[in-house]
Amino acid sequence: MAQDQEYALGIDLGTTNCCAAYCWYTNKLNFKIIEHGDCSPLLPSIVTYSSKNGEPSVGNKGGLVEFPETTIINSKRFIGLSFNDPGVVNDSKFLPYKTINRDDKVGFELTFNNNKDKLIFTPTEIATQLLREIKNNADNTLNKNFTKAVVTVPAYFNNNQRNETKLAAKRAGFNEVYILDEPVAAALAYGYETDFDTDSDCNLLVFDLGGGTFDVSIVCVKNGDEYEVLAKTGDSHLGGTDFDHCLFEYFKNDLNKKHRIDVTSNNIYKTKLLNACEKAKINLSKNKKAEFDIQFGSYCCTLEITRDIFEKICQKEFEKTKETIDEALKLANIESSSINHIILVGCSSSIPYISKSILREKFTNSKISNDVNPAEVVARGAAQKAAFISGNIHGNISEIKIRNKTSLSFGVSVVHGKFFCIVPKNTEYPIEQSKVFQTVMDNQQQLRLSIYQGERPYARNNYFLGSIRISVTPLPESQAKATLRYLIESTILLNI
Structure with missing residues (x-):
């Protein structure tokens, strides 16, 4: 196996299927979609356990028929979420196995031998199995050791979901892991295949309807090589x-x-x-x-x-996609007539009603793209980013500049449990924001701050990210103060 340099893989870790690609440069960008067991470019996001002590079978749809009660599906819709999250509660009703509460996170409980034996897995552990299978297939197919990965996530994934995805990739054997929004990856891949007018801005709307998640992003391409995200929004529990x-x-x-x-x-x-x-x-x-x-x-x-x-x-689901499009246009502060290209991403975007009714009625003059395979476009964009990270791009091709924005607000819980926003939704990052907090009683020795992400007025209804305790000097009420500093990195992972 080749060891003379480091290699990076682009991975679309999907709810229903996964796709991975490798990109390299020889006078132009070349792409290789990684094939799996049946020579398919897609690896079904399925992990089957036929017995308590047996090795898992990854990507085998036959497990759904032979071992339906011990075949885990749709795990991406649970990763990084609380056990009591409304989406988790609803999705659990359709699973042939139990979901259990593991420290307020989701566990999948599989039973064997007439319920005598049990195995419990977290969504992160299932993601690790899928990513390990992808890495092994890529290593063996291309005779390379992939030590780095660009793994894509829905633009609307919260900080916990992004962190758990990154953790899964590291456990799968990747030493360095970069998180990239799926719509941005799709825009990169589409941009490489399209000659944009460098004399004027071009607005892309990325309509990403996958197996379990939905994103709409509006990206402005400037000078052909600068991609500015004007808006992104979505629903992490809407898909095929x-x-x-x-x-x-x-x-x-x-x-x-x-x-x-x-x-x-x-x-x-x-x-x-x-x-x-x-x-x-x-x-x-x-x-x-x-x-x-x-x-x-x-x-x-x-x-x-x-x-x-x-x-x-399915009208209720279709209406949700319309509402999300309207929200994205509002966030970007542009009219539907200003959208030049629409990029369809995800297998569910091929539903005829999507393009013929929802999109064509809203965007009468926009080009709806069929140029790039919607099942592969995200992996190709991730591979393109991975090639620059690993140094596999040479010659006159420069890395595309990406200016991204937050999809959810960051803040803390304050008096009466209300959510106090520190970094608003649709804020460009990387960014650093600070907020000074003060004590609320005499001789208080600590400030305890609970960190949340979301848009709802009460903190408990948003995504809980964690809490910190800050020691302060005991003083009269409001005299002792502490500064909370938010640092959002280029991968939209939060540091405090």
């Missing part, structure tokens, strides 16, 4: 999985009404129907009707759905 859930509810009610089958009473039935819903959703992107046979025990039935019905039952 939610469309699957809509189909699941539709068919669940249909099965109960017509066939008196309660799929929620049997985990194997539940998993079978969820798998069928995903296939039906994909089928409806190409056809106006999907029909499939499904067996529950000895009973077999045929289920069908039209594209029109699919669009109707």
Whole structure:
């Protein structure tokens, strides 16, 4: 295996699928998408444990059929979140295994031998398994030792989610890990394939609807090589999985009404129907009707759905994407007519209603891009960034400058539990902000500050990042003071 230099890999760690790419320079930028077991460019984000003491099988969709109750899926939607997070509570209802509270974080409880044996894994541990598989495949395929990685995350991921993703990559064997927003990675990849007019600014809207998360970012390209993020917003619990859930509810009610089958009473039935819903959703992107046979025990039935019905039952989810687009435009302070290009990212962006209704009605004159594969574009952008980090770019290609902004506000809990914002949403970073706090009673010896991230008026409804204690000199009320300094790095990881 080649050891003469350090190599960096670009990785799109997805909710449903993962994709990785390597970029190098020989008169131009070259890209190699890493293939996995079945020569596919996508590694399903699935980890199966067939027994308590057995080695896990990574990326094998067959595990969903053979071992549905011990096959972990959609773990990205849980990483870095509190056990009581509303999204976690809702998603847990669709899993064929238990989620348990582990120090206010999520644990996946798998049972074996008629519930006699148990294994518990965290979302971070599952991410580590996926990233280790990706690294091994890349090392073996290209005969290189990848010691660095650029791992992408949704723009709307909070500080905890970013830190847990970075931790997973380090545990997987990468010595240096850089976190990059998925929409920014997509813009980089698209920008390399597109000749922008260097005499005028060009506004890109990145519509990133993946398997479990949704982001909208507006990026202004200046002089062809400077990318300024004007706005980014999104929903870390909106994606293809939610469309699957809509189909699941539709068919669940249909099965109960017509066939008196309660799929929620049997985990194997539940998993079978969820798998069928995903296939039906994909089928409806190409056809106006999907029909499939499904067996529950000895009973077999045929289920069908039209594209029109699919669009109707998913209207709530589609409306959320419209609201997110409007919010991004408002944050960027531009009109829809100012968007020049729309980049579709994520497999769920291929749903016809997205481009034909939502986007085309809103952006009548914008170019909707089909130039770059939406399943690979994020990995290619991450690989491009990785190539500069590892020094694999030579010649006359200069690194693109990125001016990014925060997607969520940072602040602290103050009197009556209210959230006091220190770094507002949509603030350009890297940045350092300070705030002076004072004691609230006589002879107070410590200030305890709880750090949160989010937009809600009460701190408890935002993401809790941690707390710090600052020793102060005992003095009369409000006389002792301490300064809290926020430093947000280029990877939007917070230091205090």
